[in-house]
Amino acid sequence: MSWSEFLWFAIPAVICWLTAGTLVYLNKKDSAADLLMVAGIIIFAAFIIGLWIGQKEPPLRTIGETRLWYSFFLATIGYFTYRHWKYKWMLSFSSLVACVFVFINIFKPEIHSTDLMPALRSYWFVPHVTVYILSYAMLGAATITSAIQLVNINKGKPDPKLYRLMDNAVYVGFGFLMLGLLMGAVWAKDAWGHYWSWDPKETWAFITVAAYLVYIHIRLLKPDAKLALWILFLAFVLLMITWIGINYLPVSQNSVHTYTN
């Protein structure tokens, strides 16, 4: 299987997810939404597996390919979080964002090269990128939660359960983020000679980690709730710069970790 078959899987998955995201709000009995959500995830996973087999390398190198995983994990994690916490918006929001990434891949596919450069040919590659994407999905969910809470606060009725959800999402997401960073460090030792060289990509990974650490620790004392929510938002902006924006910064010319052509 290759990218040319993407539409055959993407469109059904998108239809499943969007319908599920709408149905949770309409139906009292939400088993239809559950079914559709899971069906969408399975269809999408089938494409990823097919692509993996088709190109004989894990589809994890180009930004287009990592977006595939982002859609997949957002839908999956969104679904499980919804099952656990019973927030309907969680399902709708995560399926919507998952679909946005699908559409970006349809209209702006950056899939030109599937040739892995020598430094990327390592058993660290798949776990390293996978935990990062898991982390981005979790932290993305935390950011959505913080936005909703900010709206609640402005309406004068913050939901205490949302704080618990947010903190949990950040702890889990941060755990993945650290795992990704540490695997990257051990890998860098094998590939580049040192586990930490303050390369621009590493520097930005550090910035992101530090921003989430500020959030985690500032929440330990009774904080100004709004400040913590804004820090979470800011941390996500920094995360996006680390992931995507860095290619556009002047510093990236010196980076060994930017793989765009």
Place this chain on the structure above:
Amino acid sequence: MIAHKRKIGRFPWRYKESLVFILSVIIIGIVLQVTIGKVDFNLFRAPVNIITGVCIVLFLAIFSLARKTPFYRWFSGVPFSVTLIGALLAFGLVMGLIPQQPQADSQQHAIITLPGFNQVTSSWYFVLVYFITLLSLGALIARRLIRFNIRDYAFYLNHIGLWTLLFSAGLGAPDMKRYMMYVKEGELEWRAFDGDRRTGYLPVTIQLNDFDMEVYPPKLILLNRLSGKLQPESKPDYFPVGREKTNGVLGDWKIEVNNYIHDAIPDNDGTYRSVAIPAAAPAANVTATHTATGDVRKGWVCYGNTVQPHRVLPLNSDCCIFMTQPQPRRFLSDVDVFFKNEPKIHAVLEVNKPLKAGGWTIYQTGYDRKAGRMSAYSSLELVYDPWLYPAYAGIALLAAGSVCLVCFGNRKKKSYELE
């Protein structure tokens, strides 16, 4: 909030005092930087860094006797830690926005170079804040270890892991040695160059028996020979050869790959045949048909190399089919390594597969890019880092702590939620 009514400076200290403290440290750091220049890490080579490390641990042990004092509580508490992490984040942003330079010969403006914004990690303010973080985190760990509670294992794993990593990475940095060695095929080499291009004589000699490289099948592109631009200019087409698909489209031309030879060398009659020698290069026989006029062109294309000519397939007066330079899949050096008074070690070095021997790690880093597979030399990097194992211990603890975070999330209720 009580903090607002409290006069600044009176205990218990919180965010305001923390901020004032860190800002003072940073200002002192900048003044030192401007007056005496960057930190000279060579001064901290072993045994100085070991003595410093022992002093830090002794200090933390003695300081922990004062753990009930408001100063200690502040120094090891949340507001100060948040401020410290915030300061490190700010340094990170400076590094992430201003290109960092390992060497001093900088073209940047004095506003950037004088306070060391182009070499943050060797600046006084960075080193001072890093050092204080080590002390603060150490004081926190000491306080929490004294009233040990096994249920806080995630806390211990994360904080002790990070402390160990910061300790070994920071104190170990001056002891790390990195050298480049350029070894010619068939020759012995013992000279190595450090970051400042000074020659060092290491206890090791390396002989390169053979350098080899595997490449990916390249791509075909449509090139305007007059302008040198790829076609169609708005969105250039490319076609990967040597894979399952044998036909595709380049601009107005339908193309069909009749034959692809990965290790090709030219024959006398202008065709190619497959011979597995380093001088071989990928070549493809292509038929191109113009979609509108039906014109047909057929011939070989090859990117060539230092001994083989480059070959394109001309389509009309200004366009031709061109093969891109094959990209490396892996490159390897077959070497013999001799350490003083040790038996020889035979190894095949490859990216991601370094050789560890005699306290050194030897990496395959590069080759002559123009010559590619025909490169007459191989560049190797030699790294010596005696603090690697403690750093890895820290990484392992941190990884275990991260797994705890992933598995349990935020189980603990915050103290202010319990009230």
